Amino acid sequence: MPFYRGLLALGNIFWLTGVALLLGFRSTWNLITSKANIKGSASFLLGLFFLFVRWPIVGIILEIYGCLVLFGRFWPSVKAFLYEVPMLGWIIRFLFWTAES
Template sequence: MGNILFLLGILFVIGPKSVMKCVLRGGNRRLKGTIALLGGVVIVFFRYSVIGVILEAYGAFVLFGDFAPQAIRFLRRIPIAGQVLSLPFISMIVDKIAGPRQPV
């Protein structure tokens, strides 16, 4: 049920044209991500939930991975999330994804 609501939510929030542009814009990489995401949803429906969720996560990462640096920069400005992202081990990983934290 959550998978269906997630997909419908994306469709309703950004609209069908934007969804199609996002999916078709990046060539083979985006197509692989779309197939993995939708394939994971189908596999979950056939009760292979662990495999389906892993496939969905891969698809979501491929489709939306380009937005990770912007999302991390936004999260760094939120009080509690920013403190968590500043912890020593976590900050090393986050800095590799989004670049070092810039002073405000």
């Protein structure tokens, strides 16, 4: 079964727990409940709801959109971090050199 809803829900719970452990519980709560991120939070929770009512493709699409909205501000920091990783940073710079020029 490619879209087993129990495993999808369990993966979402583990993902949310990982984010909370990484950022801290208070920061995660502030991120999810801030007015600027309410569209992303609503989209993610609606996607989770669609997973539970057996519409997994719609649910996954909504969750991906919600994650992009919630964590979109972190991409420049992630990019800067990845550039500093040995070997990986060189590969990324080499592959995307023409895209940044």
